Amino acid sequence: MFEAFIQGLIMILTWKSMLYLCIGVVLGFAVGILPGLGGGTTLALMLPFIYKMTPGEAFCFLLGMHSVVQTAGDITSILFGIPGEAATVAMIVDGYPMSKRGEAGRALGAGLSASLVGVIIGALVLLFSIPIVRPLVLSLGSPEMLMVVLLGLTCISSLSGQGKRALLLGLMSAGFGFICSLIGQDRQAGILRFTFGQLYLWNGLPLVPVMVGFFALPEIIDLAVRGTSIAGDLPEGKLTAGVWDGVKDTFRHFGMTVRCALIGVFIGILPGLGGGVAQWLSYAHAKQSAKTPEEMAGFGRGDVRGVIGPGASTGKEGGALIPTVAFGIPGSSAMAILLGAFFIMGIVPGPDMLTKYLPLTFSFVWILIIANIITVAASFFIMGYMAKLTLIRGSIMIAFILFLCFIGAYAESNSIGDVVVMLLFGWLGYLMVIYDFPRAPFLLAFILGKMVETYYYISATRYGFDWLYRPKVVIIFALVILAGAYPFIQNKLRFRKGGVS
Amino acid sequence: MNIAGRTWMSITLMLISGGVFINALQWPVKAAIFPMTIAVFTFVLAAIEAFLGLHLKQNDKETSTMDFKVASAEDLDIDEATVRKRVLGIFFWIFVFFALILLVGFSVAVPLFFVIFLKIYGKEKWTLTIILAAVAWAFFYGLFIWLLHLPFEDGWIMDGLRALGIFS
Numbered sequence: 001m002f003e004a005f006i007q008g009l010i011m012i013l014t015w016k017s018m019l020y021l022c023i024g025v026v027l028g029f030a031v032g033i034l035p036g037l038g039g040g041t042t043l044a045l046m047l048p049f050i051y052k053m054t055p056g057e058a059f060c061f062l063l064g065m066h067s068v069v070q071t072a073g074d075i076t077s078i079l080f081g082i083p084g085e086a087a088t089v090a091m092i093v094d095g096y097p098m099s100k101r102g103e104a105g106r107a108l109g110a111g112l113s114a115s116l117v118g119v120i121i122g123a124l125v126l127l128f129s130i131p132i133v134r135p136l137v138l139s140l141g142s143p144e145m146l147m148v149v150l151l152g153l154t155c156i157s158s159l160s161g162q163g164k165r166a167l168l169l170g171l172m173s174a175g176f177g178f179i180c181s182l183i184g185q186d187r188q189a190g191i192l193r194f195t196f197g198q199l200y201l202w203n204g205l206p207l208v209p210v211m212v213g214f215f216a217l218p219e220i221i222d223l224a225v226r227g228t229s230i231a232g233d234l235p236e237g238k239l240t241a242g243v244w245d246g247v248k249d250t251f252r253h254f255g256m257t258v259r260c261a262l263i264g265v266f267i268g269i270l271p272g273l274g275g276g277v278a279q280w281l282s283y284a285h286a287k288q289s290a291k292t293p294e295e296m297a298g299f300g301r302g303d304v305r306g307v308i309g310p311g312a313s314t315g316k317e318g319g320a321l322i323p324t325v326a327f328g329i330p331g332s333s334a335m336a337i338l339l340g341a342f343f344i345m346g347i348v349p350g351p352d353m354l355t356k357y358l359p360l361t362f363s364f365v366w367i368l369i370i371a372n373i374i375t376v377a378a379s380f381f382i383m384g385y386m387a388k389l390t391l392i393r394g395s396i397m398i399a400f401i402l403f404l405c406f407i408g409a410y411a412e413s414n415s416i417g418d419v420v421v422m423l424l425f426g427w428l429g430y431l432m433v434i435y436d437f438p439r440a441p442f443l444l445a446f447i448l449g450k451m452v453e454t455y456y457y458i459s460a461t462r463y464g465f466d467w468l469y470r471p472k473v474v475i476i477f478a479l480v481i482l483a484g485a486y487p488f489i490q491n492k493l494r495f496r497k498g499g500v501s
Numbered sequence: 502m503n504i505a506g507r508t509w510m511s512i513t514l515m516l517i518s519g520g521v522f523i524n525a526l527q528w529p530v531k532a533a534i535f536p537m538t539i540a541v542f543t544f545v546l547a548a549i550e551a552f553l554g555l556h557l558k559q560n561d562k563e564t565s566t567m568d569f570k571v572a573s574a575e576d577l578d579i580d581e582a583t584v585r586k587r588v589l590g591i592f593f594w595i596f597v598f599f600a601l602i603l604l605v606g607f608s609v610a611v612p613l614f615f616v617i618f619l620k621i622y623g624k625e626k627w628t629l630t631i632i633l634a635a636v637a638w639a640f641f642y643g644l645f646i647w648l649l650h651l652p653f654e655d656g657w658i659m660d661g662l663r664a665l666g667i668f669s
Contacts, residue, residue, distance in 0.1 A: 168549060171542075172547055175518065175539060175542055175543030175546060175547075176514055176543060178543070179517060179518065179536075179539060182521065186528075189528070189529045189531040191529065191532040193528070193532065194524070217595070218571060222570075224587050225584055225587045225591075226577065227587060395618070395622055395624075396623065396625070396633065398591070398622075399618050399619055399623070400637070402595065402598060403611060403614070403637055406598060406599070407611075407641060410607070410653075414651060419602065423599060431506070433570065433571055434506065434571055435507040452535075456535050
């Protein structure tokens with residue numbers, strides 16, 4: 001195993017991999033500080049570029065890009081009070097007041113260094129979880145894998161929404177995702193399903209145009225509706241001295257930083273919760289660390305711990321990779337898109353990642369660490385210049401994103417059909433966003449549809465109905481029920497508590 | 502009767518899953534088992550949601566996704582009509598880009614779209630418009646044609662002219 005760990009490092013230390021890693025980091029940084037463009041969207045837009053890369057290079061590019069988005073997103077949250085990413089909102093609460101007080105440098109120093117500590121802890125958890133997860137995954141057969149996927153889908157469906165009907169809407173989205181995955185020639189009997197006489201649809205709906213349309217077009221519409229430049233007319237934050245004081249603050253509160261990073265890891269492992277929840281929980285924990293009412297009152301007015309806590313939640317990146325790599329269950333939309341990259345590279349996540357592709361899996365640990373070291377080091381030098389990107393006018397952003405959407409969709413297989421698919425799924429994505437249907441369950445079901453069908457078919461034909469009584473299947477099914485019931489139980493408990501108080 | 506958009510989507514999903522189930526009846530069991538299971542599952546869920554949407558007096562405002570949200574009239578302090586106009590406007594421009602790609606192909610559509618979009622929609626100055634169009638075209642040509650050698654269609658107009666023998 002140690003050999004594979006070193007091979008993982010060697011894999012990314014080639015000049016090509018490092019070049020792609022640096023390009024990914026630069027893109028991720030730019031995307032992170034641009035509120036109009038999400039990390040998931042950019043991952044989807046960049047998928048067409050990985051076709052000619054080796055798996056090592058492709059993941060250096062994509063994972064390097066993705067892992068720095070939140071770190072960079074924290075910069076605009078602190079400087080302008082505008083979250084670069086949906087996941088960096090909690091950083092505003094104390095980061096922006098610090099900027100207004102002229103302590104932008106200290107806030108940035110604390111936020112960025114906490115973010116680096118968080119990522120490193122997340123990567124280490126990923127590293128040490130591999131030997132534990134490996135025997136577990138290898139002991140699972142098709143029926144168990146089917147139930148694990150269902151568990152992931154139920155978790156995502158129940159946790160990706162709020163309210164009484166969130167689970168229902170999530171499961172409907174997943175059902176529709178499965179239906180879309182049916183299109184094309186079926187693997188078992190060779191029957192053409194819903195191809196409508198089109199040769200183009202024989203291989204099913206193409207992954208890249210679906211994801212590009214699904215994520216990028218709603219964001220373009222949002223930019224158009226806002227009708228402004230990204231940062232509006234807000235003044236640029238002062239980047240005065242104090243950066244090193246912020247770094248020292250992180251190490252002064254090192255215990256809290258580590259705990260917040262571990263909260264991030266835990267949230268990352270749970271499918272569907274995402275970075276926003278990780279940041280808010282970490283913020284809440286940081287706030288709990290206040291010892292007196294006066295200290296508590298300082299939160300929200302520029303307490304540096306309120307910056308360190310959310311910053312350290314980047315541990316979620318390592319955590320989210322654990323279920324993605326080991327079980328093929330992505331922890332978030334961005335991880336679902338990354339899962340698409342696995343399939344494009346011809347790699348099926350799951351047992352293979354822990355045997356045949358073990359060095360590649362270990363390379364993820366290195367990519368997370370190296371990409372974030374580069375980002376944090378570079379941030380200290382160029383943050384002022386990069387922040388100016390937020391002043392780009394909305395119309396210019398729309399033109400470029402739209403261009404990338406069309407070209408990205410077309411480059412998948414040089415077919416106008418891909419562009420049509422991208423537009424149709426862009427429209428569907430927009431409808432889902434405005435009518436509160438969560439997109440993550442749809443995407444996950446669409447990506448995993450063929451794999452689930454194979455597991456289901458093998459389980460049904462090989463074991464008949466007996467597979468339903470296998471002990472591991474029963475246990476995982478109980479977890480599925482629990483995951484589905486969890487929001488209701490939580491609501492009941494909250495209601496009861498409210499009633500008592 | 503005023504039916505909310507979410508209910509319409511649920512009814513559409515009921516129809517789609519019903520269609521999947523009926524089609525699957527004609528396939529061999531091997532190919533039909535999974536689609537039928539999924540179709541029944543989705544149909545039932547969509548029917549419940551449609552029923553709730555139609556029979557609850559007010560739309561369920563409590564349920565929301567933890568996903569990205571498109572800015573609403575309320576968020577921006579503008580009226581609904583303006584939001585609708587902007588949404589329709591951007592859909593129109595997306596269609597324009599697509600139509601240009603079909604008619605003149607990517608290599609002409611990219612700079613042409615940048616010029617008309619930035620000039621009309623963005624009301625940018627000519628200098629900036631031309632610079633950005635050139636940057637976009639250089640990126641497109643440099644990466645996709647020069648470096649990756651991807652084949653791009655010339656568009657219907659060029660194909661038509663070729664068919665008429667005007668271009669070879």
